Amino acid sequence: MDALDLARWQFGVTTVYHFLFVPLTIGLGVFVAAMQTAWHRTGKDHYLTLTRFFGKLFLINFAMGVVTGLVQEFQFGMNWSEYSTFVGDVFGAPLAMEALLAFFLESTFLGLWIFGWDRLPKRVHLACLWAAVIGSNVSAYFILAANAWMKHPVGYEVVDGRARMTDLWAVLTNSTALAQVPHVVGAAFVVAGGFVLAVAGYRLLRERGSDEQARRSPMWRTALRGALVMTAIAGVVVTASGDLSARLLHEQQPMKLAAAEGLRHDTAGAAFSIVPGVEVPGMLSLLTTHDPNAVVQGTDDIQARYEQRFGPADYTPNLPVIYWSFRVMIGFGMATVGLSVLGLWLTRRRRGRGRRRTTAQVVPVWFARACVLALPLPTLAVTAGWLLSEIGRQPWTVQGELLTAASVSPGVGLTEVAISLAVFTVLYGLLAVAEGALLVRHIKAGPEDRPGQRPERPTPTPAETDPGKARLTPTLMY
Amino acid sequence: MVTFWFIVIAFLWTGYFVLEGFDFGVGALLPLLSRGEAERRQMIGTIGPVWDGNEVWVITAVGAMFAAFPVWYSDLLSGYYLPFFLVVVGLIARGVGLEWRGKVTSRREAALCDAGIVTGSVLTAFLWGAIFGHVVRGTAAATVIGGTLSLSVAVLHGAVFLSLKTAGPVRARARRAALLTAAGAVPLAVLALPAVADTAAAPWTWVAALAATAALAAGVALIGRHREGAAFAATTAFITLATAALFGALWRAPLPGLTVTEAASASYTLTVLTWIGLLALPGVLAYQAWTYWVFRKRLTAAAVS
Structure with a gap:
């Protein structure tokens, strides 16, 4: 174990953790903005209730995305x-653009939205949320353009041991980025859709047989249908861009493709492995080249070719991790999308029109349960996708140009990295528990009724005497 | 072009120190100036809508350093590994505390959020001065003096901001806190700024340092006379001039043994970055200014409780 290993672990831990929160920020933001837009258009109270309720959950999560993102920007240098x-000249540009064009927009307008409910005209207030949400999505584009450059560097030349940008447009329209952006952003919408499904499913189950049921079940149906549509459309986008990515891998990162399939040798008419021992003949060649007889390179043969080209070293990434990440990504991702298609079918008709009183009339009870249980699936799929993508890039930080071993800070010692890794891991663990608890508590409490009025605040007299047990009213800060 | 981008970086850091300076001050003063939950909410409410946008200034400053001066960025962050690690931890504690403050439901949890806000604000405000103090002079004394100066100026700036943005008892207490903090900040500034100014390379840094000290003294006099708006302008001028002097001193060597030219990206990158900056920054300044306009009213404890 040396500083390099720990630095890699730290990058892995902090990045995977960061991306637990980012998809919800990207996708749920759009969902909340859509609900508020519907309220603005129709004036129906239940859209406002949904806006406030999911808006609160969105903000709890947003905080974590922001603070864990800070770590990323600092840790490249640290x-x-x-x-x-080596890369700053090229890689720094999209990062600076992300801050200038996306983060300012996101943070400033979100502040306006949170505190502007009764200070801004309704239309302006809604526009603030859209500006913030657009900021989040634009930021995804820039950071993915930077990330794509590591896997498929374009628009640069190496001068005096440093990459120099020669064409910004080439960097921003990198084919790898153009395939990766819809794939990752689409996946973010699947995660957010799965989250809304789980929350709506949980509320429907919880309110079963309660007084609130008759009033609220149409509202949860709206949320559920919205999330189902969002997940299903995003699923199509993710699948199509995933197919495109596979073809680009064949050209640009053959080692990653071979590792994902566990293909050891160059093979004509290569089979697609579903799990070890179960294969579809010719399918891998078909998927990656649209020709069932084409040759797909294997890890051992690529290793031999890379040794000739770059000199002796181990160019093969961790094969089992990549093989299984690929299957988790596709399996859990497809399961979520499948669930949404099934849900669209099950909820295709309004039942019990006029007097919709029971959960079963909105959606079958078993399906509501399935939605709750499926909550972790899309997040696991996304995490596996990143493991595939970034571990599959090893041993390179910049494919063909710079090795990971040559990327680490030479002056930073084992102790320093060990301290930061340990503290981040513990701190992140505690924050994850806190965020989970906060989300669960607010989901259990459910939306506030009569959201059109500002809730009355009880006088805080008994609270002052017993600080531990006293309750605070959830404040206006959402 | 290299000179221009050095000025842009200095501008971004100045914006950051001015804007997040008062956020840090408000955070540090939270337990000292509030009596009870309503006043704590009142204090946090003054920065609630803007602090996150203010923090983007540092993300942009660091991102722009990465793009325009990759070697400076790499050597600074890896060379000051543990300080920057602590900066990040401080910003995490403060950010989560501020965002979750309105979402928690018990006093105990609110107290935890407050603890995050206070420690995060104090720690980070100290660290910025400590890091840049050490970069300029390279001694332990410069580290401590720099850190203490940046912390005390942030507290002063935040106290003036609070006296400008609140009504009622918090406003009066903030004014007293500003005067008390000034007793520490002024001597520290008089001590530290001449050490920052670089006579040989940039004689104008002396002018900036002197003007900064004058602005600080004016700020103290103005808050003493209840001229809160003018006092805030004066502390803003102090931070701006002091940061200018700092970056003037860094111009010859942003880090010991490194020149800006060695640190910089090639001219193509700097040119495209210039266009993007020119297109984006006016918009950013406009909508951030608008945010302050929307939330221009003084906050009372009654309005937020």
């Missing part, structure tokens, strides 16, 4: 100074 020196 742990990977050789990498940063």
